[in-house]
């Protein structure tokens with residue numbers, strides 16, 4: 001589950017087949033053998049050359065938003081920094097304003113459109129954060145929109161409460177008071193209404209300090225939320241908090257140094273690289289190669305959001321990261337499947353083997369290496385969720 005993986009560790013089944021029942025994989029193996037031993041099974045033969053792999057798991061997105069931040073992007077490519085733009089009224093706060101204006105139904109529609117694009121590209125499990133409400137009732141609205149979209153979509157959505165994205169500009173009080181409000185008024189309600197099992201926080205200058213975050217997360221953990229952290233994006237510090245509270249994942253890590261890398265490698269916390277944010281911000285990538293060499297469990301996610309990562313193409317981003325960070329194909333696919341599932345505390349998907357969910361995607365090629373070679377331009381022509389074609 002952790003550390004580097006050579007490509008020859010990939011199990012390739014030529015002329016393969018997958019037997020599914022009730023949404024689960026019963027067996028993956030040689031097609032003819034499977035056919036002969038299961039004469040009554042319904043057959044779906046895919047003609048021509050295809051490579052079948054597990055459906056992708058995108059373990060970090062902010063898909064539930066309204067509005068565009070094209071203006072921010074134009075400023076940024078012209079040389080303004082992320083923090084400068086945030087301080088001058090753009091950034092996350094701009095998305096908060098626009099998302100608050102949207103109704104729940106509008107958010108559901110926007111979400112479904114983005115989910116549809118993702119599933120067509122082979123992503124069958126999608127984590128979605130709140131974090132553009134930053135008020136008890138607005139965070140609830142976002143999480144309810146995610147729940148509703150989940151019921152209407154074929155993909156599995158995994159909701160996360162990110163009410164601690166930034167300290168909202170219209171909150172009159174110190175940080176501690178805001179964190180207490182979230183802990184006392186929002187999180188119990190989320191539990192009660194079963195809106196999320198995960199809590200996230202952005203640890204960074206201009207967001208929350210490591211010390212404040214550590215106190216907040218300890219309480220959230222006692223309330224039995226899984227913990228994930230926006231860590232080490234511009235400055236190191238968040239990943240140490242993530243490891244010390246036993247977070248399922250620490251995400252971003254662009255600013256992680258050797259100390260943070262070794263901490264993560266020695267922990268069970270999944271290190272999540274978000275190349276889409278590096279591309280959107282024109283910044284360096286997370287040290288994915290070093291993390292794997294040190295023995296960490298590396299996942300790759302899209303961070304799809306209106307500000308720093310508007311592209312939303314997970315395979316393209318992963319293929320670019322693999323070229324820059326020198327990742328093997330096996331490491332890249334693991335980071336998009338079972339290792340990303342681990343970041344969501346899910347162990348029932350991401351591998352084509354007996355007992356796992358039959359979430360799969362087929363690419364029109366005869367060699368698994370074609371997928372990264374085409375850098376995301378080769379798309380799956382068939383996507384299955386729990387054995388059913390989407």
Ligand SMILES: [Zn+2]
Nearest residue numbers: 060062230303
């Ligand atoms: Zn994010």
